[in-house]
Amino acid sequence: MRAETPFVALERVSLTYAGEGGGTLAVEGLDLAIARGEFAAVVGPSGCGKSTLMKLVTGLAPASAGSVSVGGHRVAGPLKIVGMAFQNPTLLPWRTTLDNVLLPLEIVAPHRASFRRERARHVERARALLATVGLAGFEDKYPWQLSGGMQQRASLCRALIHEPELLMLDEPFAALDAFTREELWGVLQELWLARRFTCILVTHDLREAVYLADTVHVMSARPGRIIATRAIDLPRPRTLEGSFGPHFVDLVHELRGRIAAARSEG
Amino acid sequence: MTALLRAEGVSRVLPGPQPVTLVRDIDFALGAGEFVAVTGPSGSGKSSLLYLLGLLDRPTVGRVAIEGRDTAGMSDDELAGLRLARLGFVFQFHFLLPEFTTLDNLLIPMRRLGRWGEAEREERARALLASLGMAEAADKLPEQLSGGMRQRAAIARALANDPALLLADEPTGNLDTRNARIVFDIFERLVAEQGRSVVVVTHDQEQAARAPRQVRLVDGRIVHDSGA
Numbered sequence: 450m451r452a453e454t455p456f457v458a459l460e461r462v463s464l465t466y467a468g469e470g471g472g473t474l475a476v477e478g479l480d481l482a483i484a485r486g487e488f489a490a491v492v493g494p495s496g497c498g499k500s501t502l503m504k505l506v507t508g509l510a511p512a513s514a515g516s517v518s519v520g521g522h523r524v525a526g527p528l529k530i531v532g533m534a535f536q537n538p539t540l541l542p543w544r545t546t547l548d549n550v551l552l553p554l555e556i557v558a559p560h561r562a563s564f565r566r567e568r569a570r571h572v573e574r575a576r577a578l579l580a581t582v583g584l585a586g587f588e589d590k591y592p593w594q595l596s597g598g599m600q601q602r603a604s605l606c607r608a609l610i611h612e613p614e615l616l617m618l619d620e621p622f623a624a625l626d627a628f629t630r631e632e633l634w635g636v637l638q639e640l641w642l643a644r645r646f647t648c649i650l651v652t653h654d655l656r657e658a659v660y661l662a663d664t665v666h667v668m669s670a671r672p673g674r675i676i677a678t679r680a681i682d683l684p685r686p687r688t689l690e691g692s693f694g695p696h697f698v699d700l701v702h703e704l705r706g707r708i709a710a711a712r713s714e715g
Numbered sequence: 716m717t718a719l720l721r722a723e724g725v726s727r728v729l730p731g732p733q734p735v736t737l738v739r740d741i742d743f744a745l746g747a748g749e750f751v752a753v754t755g756p757s758g759s760g761k762s763s764l765l766y767l768l769g770l771l772d773r774p775t776v777g778r779v780a781i782e783g784r785d786t787a788g789m790s791d792d793e794l795a796g797l798r799l800a801r802l803g804f805v806f807q808f809h810f811l812l813p814e815f816t817t818l819d820n821l822l823i824p825m826r827r828l829g830r831w832g833e834a835e836r837e838e839r840a841r842a843l844l845a846s847l848g849m850a851e852a853a854d855k856l857p858e859q860l861s862g863g864m865r866q867r868a869a870i871a872r873a874l875a876n877d878p879a880l881l882l883a884d885e886p887t888g889n890l891d892t893r894n895a896r897i898v899f900d901i902f903e904r905l906v907a908e909q910g911r912s913v914v915v916v917t918h919d920q921e922q923a924a925r926a927p928r929q930v931r932l933v934d935g936r937i938v939h940d941s942g943a
Contacts, residue, residue: 509813509858510858527856533814539812540810543798545791545795556822556826561826589791
């Protein structure tokens with residue numbers, strides 16, 4: 450594979466959801482390229498097809514037209530190299546935090562076959578990962594004994610435990626209060642700086658996008674396509690204080706203008 | 716007779732500067748093949764009681780025994796093993812993992828239990844889905860199912876390891892009336908045809924009335940138990 454080949458590539462992708470009257474055109478003519486190790490954010494007005502984009506990339510929904518490829522391979526079904534975290538709770542209430550984090554290793558090849566034999570090693574890794582997000586000492590708690598922010602920290606660990614090449618985040622912090630959300634930006638940035646997985650974050654929070662991403666893509670109103678791509682040239686590690694600096698504020702303002710334009714189009 | 720599940724003098728107090736009592740003085744015995752609805756105002760301790768009966772939480776005082784075995788001295792791992800083999804859980808939210816098919820979601824607890832080989836696991840999982848009218852859902856993602864189907868898939872997962880007892884916390888809270896009825900139809904069948912026990916926490920009085928035994932909680936106490 451040539452170095453300049455994007456890790457995630459969508460070319461002229463359309464997706465129509467079946468339904469009455471010919472269905473709903475969710476995205477149309479969608480082009481997107483994300484380099485290996487890049488942190489990309491996708492923002493847009495609500496209902497623009499951001500979640501559809503997530504499903505296309507992960508193979509949860511097949512494209513009606515165009516092509517989707519990840520790691521140089523065309524996506525034809527659910528991908529195994531992806532970690533995911535969502536706004537909704539997906540930690541199983543009857544499993545401890547540790548057992549929830551271990552879950553992907555029980556399901557995903559190649560770990561599945563050796564999971565029982567190598568459990569001790571996996572447990573050690575899961576504990577270390579939980580410690581990096583500030584959850585040392587909470588391994589044996591159940592999700593319902595944790596705050597919302599702690600649950601999302603654990604969800605990030607679950608998404609990363611099998612060391613996926615691609616992390617997909619679908620508004621993972623949207624249900625949290627502002628302070629907790631901002632705290633978790635720092636946690637996520639730290640994980641990414643240490644591991645440099647390719648990441649796609651779907652969010653409607655422009656400050657979140659600018660704080661975290663190398664590149665922010667703006668989607669149009671439905672049917673969604675990318676109408677603007679903005680490189681975020683802020684130095685890392687980024688800080689909360691920095692998010693009140695003039696350049697950061699300008700970037701957010703610029704993106705807000707693009708989205709306003711996208712909304713009035715639709 | 717040995718009860719399937721027995722709680723004796725159970726109270727659960729959250730410690731702290733101002734301790735909070737979630738449930739108090741609970742005496743409750745559940746036989747095999749019983750269908751119990753637990754109702755009560757919000758904050759009355761219904762979910763807390765379900766977590767205690769489901770061995771997800773430990774009493775502050777009192778004891779919980781399952782199939783005659785006192786759980787007080789058991790380690791967390793032993794409790795997890797008991798839950799995996801003997802109990803199934805359903806909640807208001809389905810908790811299906813979105814990146815895996817319905818079949819894979821059912822296989823998770825089965826693989827963990829390890830009672831059957833992979834081929835038999837898959838055969839059992841498919842048969843279980845078919846018995847709930849969802850054969851065609853096996854290879855679909857949760858995303859591709861309706862809300863009612865998702866909750867039925869969650870019930871199928873709870874049944875995957877052939878549990879003696881199903882514990883459900885507001886399982887119809889996100890469903891319309893028709894799908895709520897389907898869920899309770901399933902519970903009735905599990906009890907009548909398969910001899911399992913079901914304990915369901917619900918605020919839906921109409922559905923609750925379908926259970927032969929009614930337990931009502933107020934302020935953490937059982938104020939009425941039609942089967943006691």
